[in-house]
Amino acid sequence: MVRVNLSGIHKASMNKVPDDPVYGRVKNLLQSGDRWPVLLRQLGIPAASLHGKHCPCPGCGGKDRFRFVNKDGSGSFICSQGTGEIVAGNGWTLLQHVYGWSFEKSLAEIAALLLPDVSPKALAYRSAPALRSTRSIPTSSAGSLPSAGPTPSAGLRNVIPAATPMPHEKPVAIDxxxxxxxxxxxxxxxxxxxxxxxxxxxxxxxxxxxxxxxxxxxxxxxxxxxxxxxxxxxxxxxxxxxxxxxxxxxxxxxxxxxxxxxxxxxxxxxxxxxxxxxxxxxxxxxxxxxxxxxxxxxxxxxxxxxxxxxxxxxxxxxxxxxxxxxxxxxxxxxxxxxxxxxxxxxxxxxxxxxxxxxxxxxxxxxxxxxxxxxxxxxxxxxxxxxxxxxxxxxxxxxxxxxxxxxxxxxxxxxxxxxxxxxxxxxxxx
Ligand SMILES: [Zn+2]
Structure with missing residues (x-):
């Protein structure tokens, strides 16, 4: 059983909340009830990962590194990634950890489930094929995840990759x-x-x-x-x-x-x-x-x-x-x-x-x-x-x-x- 210290957690997400009417409606719906567990299951995360006890991570595996906390209905989770470097956050962060989705991609997927009236065209992301299983999502759009939790500070400390790296891409050169x-x-x-x-x-x-x-x-x-x-x-x-x-x-x-x-x-x-x-x-x-x-x-x-x-x-x-x-x-x-x-x-x-x-x-x-x-x-x-x-x-x-x-x-x-x-x-x- 992995016990975690919540101090100094690095989030896998960013802080800017998008100025987007679709996001506003989705946010209101998310705050109106305990919607994340159902949404996450609909988006393909196994129910066996969402029971609130330590279990294998739906994003990075292991035996008991993951726990779905769902604090105040936020879809929150915590995962030690098998490296001891903890990743934690809300439901948006969880989708990023499991599927590597950008915020725009997650918003498009969730809006499609919650807002039947929203035209796919209203969501920029929908213009590209939304194929969950391929996870080939442009990293450039991973910029705006609303999330909870402490902000990483600078200095000599442990870092984790801020987002799940995209597969099928060769690593960029380091200068x-x-x-x-x-x-x-x-x-x-x-x-x-x-x-x-x-x-x-x-x-x-x-x-x-x-x-x-x-x-x-x-x-x-x-x-x-x-x-x-x-x-x-x-x-x-x-x-x-x-x-x-x-x-x-x-x-x-x-x-x-x-x-x-x-x-x-x-x-x-x-x-x-x-x-x-x-x-x-x-x-x-x-x-x-x-x-x-x-x-x-x-x-x-x-x-x-x-x-x-x-x-x-x-x-x-x-x-x-x-x-x-x-x-x-x-x-x-x-x-x-x-x-x-x-x-x-x-x-x-x-x-x-x-x-x-x-x-x-x-x-x-x-x-x-x-x-x-x-x-x-x-x-x-x-x-x-x-x-x-x-x-x-x-x-x-x-x-x-x-x-x-x-x-x-x-x-x-x-x-x-x-x-x-x-x-x-x-x-x-
Ligand atoms: Zn994980």
Missing amino acids: WAHLALDAQKRLAYLEKLQKESVPLHQLTEKTHQRMVQNYFLSRGLGENILLPSHISFHPHMKNSRENWSGPALIAWVTRPVDGPLAFASGKIVGMQRLWLDPRLQTGPQMQSRGKAPLKQAKMSFGIFDQSMVGSSVHLYGSENSPLLVVAEGIETALSWLRLQSMRGALSSASVHACLGTSQIKSWYSPVAYPATVVLQDNDPAGLRACNDFCQLHPGAKIVAPPAEHNDFNDYLMSLSPPSSNRSLSAPCP
């Missing part, structure tokens, strides 16, 4: 030589953390090596794992939100569009931090799965809004690898490799973990690999993200774990009791 001042500060913060931490494969301190090894054992990943070079160990990472400081893993996020030297040349668009269970010093922690006892042991950080679009943690391999493997989670990717290794079916691969469904959708490599596999998590958002991925990478093969397991890590954990992990060989792409 690294002319980053905005705030992005420069954030990048400098990443550089500082890089200096304070050590890449996993270069760890020499025995206690740190042991913690890392015990973490991977706690995730069913075996003892002799090939340590990814884009993940570092930080011995005492601060978490000011939860007043905690402790050992953490930092996964560095880069974008294939920035080229094979992106990481080496410091073109790092963000990071994901995972605070570790301090008891890993003494052995694997199967109950906590190696995570620190925090509300959010895992948190993402981008150098600017949307900087993580099209990004991933590059775990192994190069642009010359014969196989490209793309997964949502780091542990998912490592688990699949381990399963392949256990079957003796592992070949050399370039392996990327995207850290979230929105990044899978927008992930793009300018290099064409001879074969591509995308690893699916077993939830609607996971399937949708993989389908979107295949639009950008025609010919990619979607591989999913057996239906009763949420992801390949769950599947792997079900196969290998902790005691047997030690005897298995590690994935070695």
Whole structure:
């Protein structure tokens, strides 16, 4: 069960209320009763997501990261996105989170349901085909969402993508030589953390090596794992939100569009931090799965809004690898490799973990690999993200774990009791 702290929430929406008579009528109707639950169901959000208890997010999946709150009939929700970065807002924001809809698009869809007299022509958006399932909505119109909640403030803090990135679009280039001042500060913060931490494969301190090894054992990943070079160990990472400081893993996020030297040349668009269970010093922690006892042991950080679009943690391999493997989670990717290794079916691969469904959708490599596999998590958002991925990478093969397991890590954990992990060989792409 994810418990969330509502302070400092970043909204996935903007504040300007449009001066639009249709909006005025829709707004009055929305305020006249508890209309959002019915509307959201009519717009395709499953009733199973709207019962008010923690459940998988209809927008980004997971197990229990989402809760439909519907405070004062506002259609409000809260979602931790599996990254610890919370997205919250009202019904308009929810439509944006689930479908990537602009405010104009949502207004058109809702007006069509609530105002039968409104001519489609009265709504600019209706002039374009309103195809909910394609989600191919121009981002330029995502400008005016009325919403509730605190306003993000500036400074060095966590950011989430402000809107669900549009699939089927290649990520835009970042002008690294002319980053905005705030992005420069954030990048400098990443550089500082890089200096304070050590890449996993270069760890020499025995206690740190042991913690890392015990973490991977706690995730069913075996003892002799090939340590990814884009993940570092930080011995005492601060978490000011939860007043905690402790050992953490930092996964560095880069974008294939920035080229094979992106990481080496410091073109790092963000990071994901995972605070570790301090008891890993003494052995694997199967109950906590190696995570620190925090509300959010895992948190993402981008150098600017949307900087993580099209990004991933590059775990192994190069642009010359014969196989490209793309997964949502780091542990998912490592688990699949381990399963392949256990079957003796592992070949050399370039392996990327995207850290979230929105990044899978927008992930793009300018290099064409001879074969591509995308690893699916077993939830609607996971399937949708993989389908979107295949639009950008025609010919990619979607591989999913057996239906009763949420992801390949769950599947792997079900196969290998902790005691047997030690005897298995590690994935070695
Ligand atoms: Zn979500």
